[in-house]
Amino acid sequence: MNHSRILLNYFKLNWPVYSFAILLMIISNIDQATIPLILGRFTDDLQKGDISRHAIMNYSVLLLVVGISYGLFFGFGQFLVARLGRKFEFMIRQRIFQKFSVLNEHYFSKQGMGKLLSYVMNDVTAVRESISQGVNQTTNAVFLILSSIVMMLISAIPVYLIAICICPMVIIPFIVVYFGPQIRLRSMQVQESLATMTGSAEEQLSGIRVTKTFAIEGLAQKRFDETVDQIRDAQLRLVRMSSLFQAILPFLGAFSLIFSIVLGGYLTIKHSITLGDFVALTLYLRLIVNPLQQLGNVINTMQRSRASLERMNNLLEEVPDIREAANAKKLDTAGHIQIRQLSFNYPGSDRAVLNNIDLKIRSGTTLGIVGKTGSGKTTLVKLLLRVYESNRGSIQFNGVDIQDITLESLRSRIAYVPQDGFLFSTTIRDNIAFSDREAKLEDVEIAAQQAFIHESILHFTDHFETKLGERGVTLSGGQKQRTSLARGLLKKAPILILDDSVSAVDSLTEAAILKSLRKLRKNKTTLIISHRISAVKHADEIIVMNDGKIVQRGTHEQLLLELDGEYASLNRIQEEGLEIG
Numbered sequence: 001m002n003h004s005r006i007l008l009n010y011f012k013l014n015w016p017v018y019s020f021a022i023l024l025m026i027i028s029n030i031d032q033a034t035i036p037l038i039l040g041r042f043t044d045d046l047q048k049g050d051i052s053r054h055a056i057m058n059y060s061v062l063l064l065v066v067g068i069s070y071g072l073f074f075g076f077g078q079f080l081v082a083r084l085g086r087k088f089e090f091m092i093r094q095r096i097f098q099k100f101s102v103l104n105e106h107y108f109s110k111q112g113m114g115k116l117l118s119y120v121m122n123d124v125t126a127v128r129e130s131i132s133q134g135v136n137q138t139t140n141a142v143f144l145i146l147s148s149i150v151m152m153l154i155s156a157i158p159v160y161l162i163a164i165c166i167c168p169m170v171i172i173p174f175i176v177v178y179f180g181p182q183i184r185l186r187s188m189q190v191q192e193s194l195a196t197m198t199g200s201a202e203e204q205l206s207g208i209r210v211t212k213t214f215a216i217e218g219l220a221q222k223r224f225d226e227t228v229d230q231i232r233d234a235q236l237r238l239v240r241m242s243s244l245f246q247a248i249l250p251f252l253g254a255f256s257l258i259f260s261i262v263l264g265g266y267l268t269i270k271h272s273i274t275l276g277d278f279v280a281l282t283l284y285l286r287l288i289v290n291p292l293q294q295l296g297n298v299i300n301t302m303q304r305s306r307a308s309l310e311r312m313n314n315l316l317e318e319v320p321d322i323r324e325a326a327n328a329k330k331l332d333t334a335g336h337i338q339i340r341q342l343s344f345n346y347p348g349s350d351r352a353v354l355n356n357i358d359l360k361i362r363s364g365t366t367l368g369i370v371g372k373t374g375s376g377k378t379t380l381v382k383l384l385l386r387v388y389e390s391n392r393g394s395i396q397f398n399g400v401d402i403q404d405i406t407l408e409s410l411r412s413r414i415a416y417v418p419q420d421g422f423l424f425s426t427t428i429r430d431n432i433a434f435s436d437r438e439a440k441l442e443d444v445e446i447a448a449q450q451a452f453i454h455e456s457i458l459h460f461t462d463h464f465e466t467k468l469g470e471r472g473v474t475l476s477g478g479q480k481q482r483t484s485l486a487r488g489l490l491k492k493a494p495i496l497i498l499d500d501s502v503s504a505v506d507s508l509t510e511a512a513i514l515k516s517l518r519k520l521r522k523n524k525t526t527l528i529i530s531h532r533i534s535a536v537k538h539a540d541e542i543i544v545m546n547d548g549k550i551v552q553r554g555t556h557e558q559l560l561l562e563l564d565g566e567y568a569s570l571n572r573i574q575e576e577g578l579e580i581g
């Protein structure tokens with residue numbers, strides 16, 4: 001896999017601006033490389049003693065022109081490169097987010113939110129910095145070194161003297177080859193530990209309420225501290241290695257200068273070169289040390305960002321587990337839902353969560369699903385929504401296999417109300433009108449009435465415009481569930497799935513909601529998952545699930561007749577408060 005492809009594509013797309021910026025920087029470096037030459041000539045003129053006021057003036061103006069033009073060219077070139085870097089950052093963040101929206105639940109549960117946040121924040125920034133610094137500093141360094149060498153050759157400094165003085169710096173590429181991979185490995189460890197810390201911070205903050213009620217802030221702190229310690233250790237290992245690498249470069253530069261004063265000084269005394277040449281030579285060598293160090297910096301940054309680039313690239317190339325078939329069709333009518341011999345295990349697990357499920361949900365009927373926790377009820381719904389998919393057995397909507405239906409049309413035909421419906425930090429109205437941002441306030445109000453949350457909303461100062469979340473109102477568990485239910489009802493989908501959606505609501509309100517739903521969903525397909533018999537007893541059919549299998553099916557009355565059955569036991573406990581058999 002070519003990890004640099006994202007960068008290459010970006011460079012290809014923006015090559016005119018990059019070329020122009022690089023040209024500006026090349027000119028600025030040529031400018032800068034003339035300074036030692038000018039100072040060398042000035043020294044020679046000074047030594048000859050025939051320097052006039054006019055000549056001093058000329059040298060001054062020349063240096064001023066060089067300084068100003070250097071500043072202009074260099075500044076504008078750098079600005080263009082930095083701007084392109086920011087554009088890259090912006091574009092990649094958008095692409096990553098687009099990718100997140102097509103990836104499936106399995107990917108998110110496998111990766112963890114903290115890691116994914118770290119991709120969006122740390123990795124993208126690391127790559128952007130490496131592009132900007134890479135282009136700026138590499139261009140500067142390479143062209144300053146080249147122009148300096150050319151200028152030295154143009155002057156009367158003997159080639160052998162230049163070669164000897166530059167000799168110690170030739171070792172630099174070998175040092176880079178030695179240090180590069182080690183720096184890369186250590187920087188990968190830093191990025192990994194940063195991601196772990198972000199994940200831990202995210203988890204600790206999300207669970208802060210639980211932590212506080214259990215009074216275990218100390219334990220939470222300890223867990224977080226461990227991740228910070230990991231970062232510190234990884235950072236220190238990286239800093240040690242990079243500092244050693246960075247220190248060797250100027251050290252070699254100092255060697256070059258020693259050579260120049262020993263050999264150059266000797267040649268000056270012998271009058272083989274002029275004092276001006278000697279001054280120019282030392283100035284050039286000084287001038288070259290910085291760009292060489294810059295090259296080191298660039299290599300360091302590049303090595304560091306390679307790991308980030310690799311992760312970003314892997315993410316962008318991640319193929320969603322669930323994809324639409326090329327010839328997928330829109331689901332026009334939801335129709336009957338037919339499930340045949342459906343079995344399923346979650347990716348990476350060999351435990352069958354669903355086992356040979358055979359079920360027909362006739363269009364316009366209500367199906368009740370009960371069963372112990374972990375018996376596979378929610379999993380069945382996830383397969384109906386194609387959040388996960390199984391290759392054992394089949395699901396058909398209106399006679400069409402689920403895999404031949406477009407994901408958008410499938411999911412827009414189903415309104416799913418989970419037990420813990422997530423509410424966004426926006427207004428109550430926006431939360432309810434989630435599936436249709438253009439919905440009229442009137443429709444939002446009707447949905448709220450149907451979910452029996454309307455009255456509570458009117459108690460808030462801003463009514464439906466009340467903000468929820470961080471800087472807004474916090475709803476109770478039951479209010480949250482009813483808001484989430486209103487969101488599902490507003491969708492007016494042909495299929496409604498309530499997954500334990502009113503479990504946090506008091507019994508009286510629950511009964512009222514269910515009664516109103518029966519009217520509302522008359523002749524519309526509805527699936528009600530619940531632990532309470534009262535929620536499903538009016539359903540046209542009820543299935544009882546146990547360990548991934550349907551162990552009983554029938555109407556409420558039929559199931560009650562099976563006295564030894566799970567359903568009758570559950571009913572006895574709930575209705576009559578009796579112990580199981």
Ligand SMILES: Nc1ncnc2c1ncn2[C@@H]1O[C@H](COP(=O)(O)OP(=O)(O)OP(=O)(O)O)[C@@H](O)[C@H]1O
Nearest residue numbers: 109346349353371372373374375376377378379380
């Ligand atoms: N993403 C997942 N990865 C692996 N296993 C999972 C995943 N989600 C659920 N499971 C497992 O699948 C089994 C069935 O879970 P499911 O959520 O379908 O049960 P449920 O009947 O809806 O339970 P409840 O009544 O408590 O909501 C459980 O053992 C659960 O641990």
